Amino acid sequence: MKILKPVLFRFDPENMHDFFCSVGLFLGRYGFTRRLTSIFFEYRHPMLEQTVLGMKFSNPIGLAAGFDKNASLTGIMPDVGFGFEEVGSITGESCDGNPKPRLWRLPKSKSLLVYYGLKNDGCESIAARLKNLKFRFPIGTSIAKTNSQSTVDMQAGIADYVKSFKAFVSIGDYFTINVSCPNAYGGEPYSSPERLDLLLSATDQIETKKPIFLKISADTPPEDLERLVEVTDRHRVQGFIISNLAKNRDNHLLDRDEIRGLDNGGISGKPVENLANELISRVYQMTRGRYVIMGCGGVFTAEDAYKKIRNGASLVQLITGMIYEGPQMIGQINRGLAELLKRDGFKNISEAVGIDRKANL
Numbered sequence: 001m002k003i004l005k006p007v008l009f010r011f012d013p014e015n016m017h018d019f020f021c022s023v024g025l026f027l028g029r030y031g032f033t034r035r036l037t038s039i040f041f042e043y044r045h046p047m048l049e050q051t052v053l054g055m056k057f058s059n060p061i062g063l064a065a066g067f068d069k070n071a072s073l074t075g076i077m078p079d080v081g082f083g084f085e086e087v088g089s090i091t092g093e094s095c096d097g098n099p100k101p102r103l104w105r106l107p108k109s110k111s112l113l114v115y116y117g118l119k120n121d122g123c124e125s126i127a128a129r130l131k132n133l134k135f136r137f138p139i140g141t142s143i144a145k146t147n148s149q150s151t152v153d154m155q156a157g158i159a160d161y162v163k164s165f166k167a168f169v170s171i172g173d174y175f176t177i178n179v180s181c182p183n184a185y186g187g188e189p190y191s192s193p194e195r196l197d198l199l200l201s202a203t204d205q206i207e208t209k210k211p212i213f214l215k216i217s218a219d220t221p222p223e224d225l226e227r228l229v230e231v232t233d234r235h236r237v238q239g240f241i242i243s244n245l246a247k248n249r250d251n252h253l254l255d256r257d258e259i260r261g262l263d264n265g266g267i268s269g270k271p272v273e274n275l276a277n278e279l280i281s282r283v284y285q286m287t288r289g290r291y292v293i294m295g296c297g298g299v300f301t302a303e304d305a306y307k308k309i310r311n312g313a314s315l316v317q318l319i320t321g322m323i324y325e326g327p328q329m330i331g332q333i334n335r336g337l338a339e340l341l342k343r344d345g346f347k348n349i350s351e352a353v354g355i356d357r358k359a360n361l
Contacts, residue, residue, distance in 0.1 A: 004326075005324075005326070009105060009107070012101075013103045013104065013105050013112070014100065014101070014102065014103045017067075017103065021068070021072060021073060024072070024073045024076045024077075025072045025073060025075075025076075027075075027076045027079075028073060028074070028075025028076030028077075028079075029075065033076075034075070034076060034079045035079070037076060037079040037080060038078075038079040040328070041079065041080050041081045041327055041328055041330060041331050042078075042079055042080070042081045042331060043059075043081055043330075043331035043332075043334045043335045044058060044059070044334075045059075045334070045335075045338040046348075047338050047341050047342070047346070047347065047348055047349060048060060048083070048334055048337060048338060048349055049348070049349075050314070050348065050349055050350045052292055052314050052315065053174070053211040053238055053239070053292055054211070055084075055138045055173050055174065055211070056138070057083045057084055057137070057138060057315065058083050058137065059081075059082075059083035059334045059337075060083055060305070060309065060314065060315045060316050060337070060349055061081070061082055061083050061299075061305065061315075061316055061317075061318065061330055061333055061334060061337075062082055062083055062084040062085055062086060062140075062294070062315055062316065062317045062318075063077055063082050063084075063085040063086065063317065063318070063319065063322075064086055064296050064317035064318060064319045065086040065087065065088045065089050065140070065142035065176065065178065065215075065317075066088075066089070066114070066116070066319055067319045068085065068087050068088075069087075069088065069089075069116075069119055069120045070087075070120055070121050070126055071087035071088070071090075071126050071129070071130055071139075073085070074087065074130075074133065074135055074139060077137075078136045078137045080327050080330055081327070081330035081331045081334060082137070082330055083137060083138075083315075083334075084137050084138040084139070084140065084173075084315070085137065085138075085139055085140070086139075086140035086141070086142050086176060086241075086317065087126075087139065087140070087141060087142065087172075088120060088141060088142035088143065088144070088176075088178075089118055089120065089142040089143060089144035089176075089178045089181065090120050090122070090123050090126055090141060090142065090143055090144070090164050090167075090168070091118055091120060091122060091123065091143070091144055091145060091146040091147070091160065091164060092122065092123055092145075092146050092151075092159070092160035092161070092162075092163035092164050093122050093146045093148070093160070094120065094121050094122030094125065095117070095118050095119060095120055095122070095146055095147050095148065096119060097116045097117040097118060097119030097147065098115050098116065098117030098119075098147070098183060098264075101115075102114070102115040102116050102117065102183075102265070103115070103116065104262060104265070105323075106254070106255065106258040106259065106267075106269070107258075107324070108255040108257075108258050109253060109254050109255045109258055109259075109267075109269065109270060109271055110269045110270040110298075110300065110320070110324060111254065111258075111267055111268055111269035111270055111271050111272075111320065112267075112268045112269060112319075112320050112323065113259070113262055113265040113266070113267060113268075114183065114245055114265050114266050114267075114268060115183050115264045115265035115266070116183060117147045117183045117184060117185075118144055118145075118146070118147040118181060118183070118184055122146075123143070123163060123164040123167035123168065124167060126167075127167040127168055127171055130171050130172075131170070131171055135172070135173075138172075138173040138174065139171075139172040139173050139174075140172060140173065140174045140175070140176050140213070141164075141168045141171065141172045141174070141175055141176065142175075142176040142178050142215065143161060143164040143165055143168070143175065143176070143177060143178065144161075144164075144178040144179075144181050144184070145157045145160050145161055145184060145186075145190070146160050147181075147183070147184040147185050148185055149185055149186075151185075151186070152185065152186040152189075154189065154195060154198070157186075157189065157190070157199075158190075158198060158199050158202050161177065161190075161199060161202070161203065162202050162203065162206065165203050165206055165208075166206055169206065169207070169208050169210070172210070173210060173211075174210050174211040174212070174213060175208070175210055175211070175212045175213065176212075176213045176214070176215050176241055177199070177200075177203065177212065177213070177214050177215065177237075178215045178244070179191045179196060179199070179214065179215065179216070180215055180216050180217035180220075180243070180244040180245075181244065181245075181266075182217070182244070182245050182246075182247045182265070182266040183245075183264070183265060183266060188217065191216070191217060191220075191224075191228075193224075193227040193228060193230070193231045196214075196228065196231050197231050197234070197235075200231065200232070200234075200235035200236070200237065201235070203235075203236070204235055204236050211238040211239065211292070212236055212237050212238055212239075213237070213238065213239040213240060213241050213292075213294065214228075214232060214237050214239075214240050214241070215240070215241040215243075215244050216228065216240060216241070216242060216243055216244065216279070217243060217244050217245075217246070217247070218243040218244060218245065218246035218272045218275040218276055218279070218297060219246055219247055219248050219275070220243070220279060222282065225279065225282060225283065225286070226286065229283065229286060229287060232291075237291075238291065238292055239291050239292035239293060239294065240283055240291055240292075240293050240294070241293075241294045241296055241317070242276055242279045242280050242283060242293055242294070242295055242296065242297075242313070243272065243275065243276045243279055243296060243297055244266070244296075245265075245266025245267055245268055245272065246266060246267045246268075246271065246272050246275060247266055247267070249267075251267070251271045253270055253271040253273075253274075254267065254271045268297070268319065268320045269297075269298055269320035269321070269324075270298045270300070270320075271298070272297035272298050273297050273298025273299075273304065274298075275297065276295060276296060276297030276298065276308070277295070277297075277307060277308060277311055280293055280295050280308055280311045280312050280313050281311045281312060281356075281357055283312065284311065284312025284354050284357050285312075285357050285360055285361060288361050289312065289353075289354055289358075289361065292314050292315075293312050293313045293314060293315075294313060294314070294315045294316065294317055295308030295309070295311070295312075295313030295315070295316045295317070296316070296317040296318065298320070298321075299316055299317075299318040299321050299333070300320075300321040300324070300325060300329070301321075301329075301332075301333065301336065302332070302333045302334075302335070302336025302337045302339070302340060303336070303340070304321075305318075305333055305337060306336075306337060306340050306352070309337075309349065309352050309353055310352055310353075310354070310355050310356040310357075311354070311356055311357060312353065312354040312357055313353070314350070314353050337349065
């Protein structure tokens with residue numbers, strides 16, 4: 001990767017993303033290419049296995065929503081070394097996303113600036129393609145509101161979420177309700193407690209046995225976090241994904257020169273890491289560990305993932321670290337996690353979840 005990265009980073013980031021998605025789709029079609037990929041990348045250890053909300057995970061590292069927008073890579077990602085994957089975000093209607101350019105690398109900041117705007121083929125098309133597939137690891141379905149003026153009305157937006165929710169009731173293993181995309185028309189209307197209450201009331205009416213997670217913004221202030229938890233306590237939500245992209249540019253980890261003139265989009269990677277870790281700790285302590293947390297933001301190493309786990313995350317998601325370090329980092333993180341667990345005397349990764357916060361419960 002050290003040799004390839006300078007070459008690959010000379011090309012447009014969205015074109016590179018599309019190219020590697022095409023490669024991944026090809027590799028996932030054939031048993032031979034899957035096995036070969038597994039030999040190069042996958043790492044397994046019994047200490048990393050756990051069952052969370054009835055789902056069996058071979059390891060705690062998952063691919064976050066936003067990379068596999070149309071769920072075309074589910075055949076190859078287990079062999080890359082991931083323990084699970086979240087596809088989407090998927091919306092009620094197909095969406096071309098925001099105008100290009102809409103993806104920028106910020107290498108000094110170890111970050112990406114993302115302004116895709118929920119580009120995807122829509123719930124009907126994606127569900128039709130996935131409905132007869134058998135997945136080899138847990139699949140999460142991230143759903144969001146279609147990025148268009150037609151969904152700005154509150155009830156129209158809720159209906160859009162409900163359409164996607166219904167389309168995936170029998171596909172995949174868990175739902176994520178994404179109310180924190182910073183790049184969609186109309187902003188983030190369902191991140192307010194009142195509107196979130198209405199949205200969750202609507203999804204409560206749809207019969208499903210799948211766990212439901214709520215994905216929140218990295219910029220969520222403490223007072224809003226408390227109110228959001230109060231709302232989820234009244235509804236069928238079992239966990240949180242912490243966190244989505246950050247919008248706030250006032251971050252000392254963000255290189256000023258890299259971001260100058262780029263006013264649109266959400267920030268990923270290292271500038272989000274501390275924000276996400278603080279939110280993970282707050283939610284874990286606030287709820288006394290009764291919600292399952294998936295930590296996301298700034299994971300480049302096993303130590304990064306372990307910090308989220310010790311703060312209260314049962315599972316960890318990433319994208320940006322893989323873009324900068326290459327797919328071999330997934331196996332490296334899992335190998336490193338096993339070594340860290342052994343060092344600290346844990347028999348299983350579940351024993352480490354929230355260990356740095358339990359003294360304050």
